[in-house]
């Protein structure tokens with residue numbers, strides 16, 4: 470018999486990847502209509518009703534810029550809901566994997582961030598996610614909080630889809646060249662989440678607490694865009710020129726950390742591997758556009 474898992478989230482990028490990734494759980498996915506995070510008790514009631522072995526909180530208020538003008542909605546979904554879901558998990562004895570973000574940091578560190586680095590969010594989204602982490606970790610639930618960053622893949626709305634859409638318009642695209650991160654495959658993140666769930670349900674105390682999970686190597690936004698465009702052209706897909714620009718020349722309501730690199734060492738040492746982003750990008754483009762037909766450097 471497979472243990473049951475309740476995944477809060479159905480339509481988002483991570484939820485879709487969780488549905489595709491192999492796991493030893495029998496997962497049930499709850500969409501916004503069954504568990505609206507702005508009514509946090511709904512999600513908690515679902516946990517109490519179904520009493521699963523594992524809960525994965527895969528939904529969140531992820532509109533980083535809009536959060537600046539909707540702070541109360543972001544707080545309900547990203548802070549209050551994770552807290553009450555974690556308390557419900559503690560009551561019914563369910564393990565919990567909650568997902569958070571690099572945007573709890575301001576990006577000023579000279580090097581990849583580890584879990585013990587002090588957070589300093591630059592905006593409402595990062596602050597509400599940070600507060601949610603605290604609620605989960607203080608709830609008494611057997612919980613892992615997994616911070617991730619720059620998630621991309623063939624599923625859901627993400628940077629790959631954005632760049633392909635811009636490329637289809639032809640000409641030149643302006644992409645920031647001074648933000649550096651560690652692009653993370655959505656499928657890899659899903660496998661990491663299921664692996665953490667496995668460990669927690671198996672009673673592994675080392676899987677509790679705060680973890681970083683990202684790809685194994687660095688890229689700037691514009692390098693990633695260039696690789697997407699080159700990979701697209703090699704598959705007969707849309708191509709365009711990438712013009713790197715400075716973040717300062719692309720003002721947005723919420724500031725982004727210039728350094729979004731997360732060090733995944735703690736999770737890697739638990740046996741959950743990170744991969745370099747280029748082969749992961751190739752897999753995503755193969756799924757979206759088919760195999761390479763041309764050599765394009």
Ligand SMILES: NC(=O)c1ccc[n+]([C@@H]2O[C@H](COP(=O)([O-])OP(=O)(O)OC[C@H]3O[C@@H](n4cnc5c(N)ncnc54)[C@H](OP(=O)(O)O)[C@@H]3O)[C@@H](O)[C@H]2O)c1
Nearest residue numbers: 480481482483501505506507528529531570617618619620
């Ligand atoms: N994607 C990244 O690069 C990235 C980076 C760092 C951290 N993360 C974290 O990873 C987790 C998963 O993100 P993702 O990439 O899957 O995001 P996503 O693709 O934007 O999906 C967000 C999901 O949350 C749902 N949602 C939003 N507000 C809701 C509400 N009030 N009630 C119920 N559901 C609601 C959305 O539902 P609708 O479809 O109905 O709107 C959607 O299914 C989040 O915790 C996020 O903070 C993501």
